[in-house]
Amino acid sequence: MKITFLGTAAAQGIPMPYCDCTTCTNARKFHGQNIRKRCSYFVNDNLLVDMGPDLFAACAIHDVDLINMNYTLITHSHLDHIFVQNLGMRAKGMHQQTNLPQLKLVAPPSVMTLLNAYGSSDKDMKLQRYPVLPFDCLNFPDYLIKSIKAKHIPNVGDAVNYFIDDGNRKVLFASDTAIYEDRVWPYLANHKIDLLIIECTKGLKQDSSNVHLNIIDLQFMIEKMLTIHAITENTIIYATHFSHQNCPPHEELSEILKKIGVNCA
Ligand SMILES: [Zn+2]
Ligand SMILES: [Zn+2]
Numbered sequence: 309m310k311i312t313f314l315g316t317a318a319a320q321g322i323p324m325p326y327c328d329c330t331t332c333t334n335a336r337k338f339h340g341q342n343i344r345k346r347c348s349y350f351v352n353d354n355l356l357v358d359m360g361p362d363l364f365a366a367c368a369i370h371d372v373d374l375i376n377m378n379y380t381l382i383t384h385s386h387l388d389h390i391f392v393q394n395l396g397m398r399a400k401g402m403h404q405q406t407n408l409p410q411l412k413l414v415a416p417p418s419v420m421t422l423l424n425a426y427g428s429s430d431k432d433m434k435l436q437r438y439p440v441l442p443f444d445c446l447n448f449p450d451y452l453i454k455s456i457k458a459k460h461i462p463n464v465g466d467a468v469n470y471f472i473d474d475g476n477r478k479v480l481f482a483s484d485t486a487i488y489e490d491r492v493w494p495y496l497a498n499h500k501i502d503l504l505i506i507e508c509t510k511g512l513k514q515d516s517s518n519v520h521l522n523i524i525d526l527q528f529m530i531e532k533m534l535t536i537h538a539i540t541e542n543t544i545i546y547a548t549h550f551s552h553q554n555c556p557p558h559e560e561l562s563e564i565l566k567k568i569g570v571n572c573a
């Protein structure tokens with residue numbers, strides 16, 4: 309399984325153009341890995357998890373094309389995870405690709421509602437919709453996909469995280485979410501996930517939130533996953549979806565995360 313991190317920031321990006329905090333100022337000065345685009349992850353060159361508003365710029369910078377993408381999984385309807393125009397650009401006349409493959413779009417209902425409001429036809433965008441609710445399971449030729457109930461956007465309630473098995477490796481994209489509700493753990497037990505990509509939006513912030521994780525919550529999630537064998541001692545863990553308000557510059561953050569056995573995306 310190959311994974312490309314196309315974006316690793318929370319909704320505001322880093323640097324946030326209206327902000328002069330230490331993290332944003334540092335990113336403007338030193339560039340490189342300090343600059344974080346809104347989140348998106350490309351799996352095996354054919355499956356995209358989330359498509360925030362920086363997708364096209366990220367593709368340009370990282371030499372990625374989406375010509376052969378035939379799966380897109382959206383976790384929830386927040387703007388940093390679904391910028392609908394990214395799909396609109398698949399319509400005829402926007403590109404010269406005559407045989408763009410049909411795109412299986414897996415997403416909760418609130419994302420499908422955004423797509424309806426956008427107005428372009430699924431046929432035009434070559435989309436095939438697969439609406440999911442938490443705890444659904446989809447068995448595609450290339451991937452087994454399970455939607456895991458996230459603790460996020462309580463006013464809509466359909467945010468999900470994704471477990472993906474490509475027959476070779478198993479990965480869990482755990483973003484965005486606070487600490488999972490108790491009813492979630494049985495669905496992850498004994499999965500022995502190879503790669504855990506998990507949010508740490510709130511970074512060094514002390515207080516827990518009920519929509520995101522800080523480093524203390526992240527450690528709790530990892531401990532719990534180890535206890536129920538959702539992950540093992542060999543699981544590779546990457547933290548992502550960092551906010552400029554609560555997360556120090558890349559190098560400093562990497563050092564802090566390294567101490568708890570987590571890689572900084
Ligand atoms: Zn987000
Ligand atoms: Zn800032």
Ligand SMILES: [Zn+2]
Nearest residue numbers: 384386460484
């Ligand atoms: Zn969100």
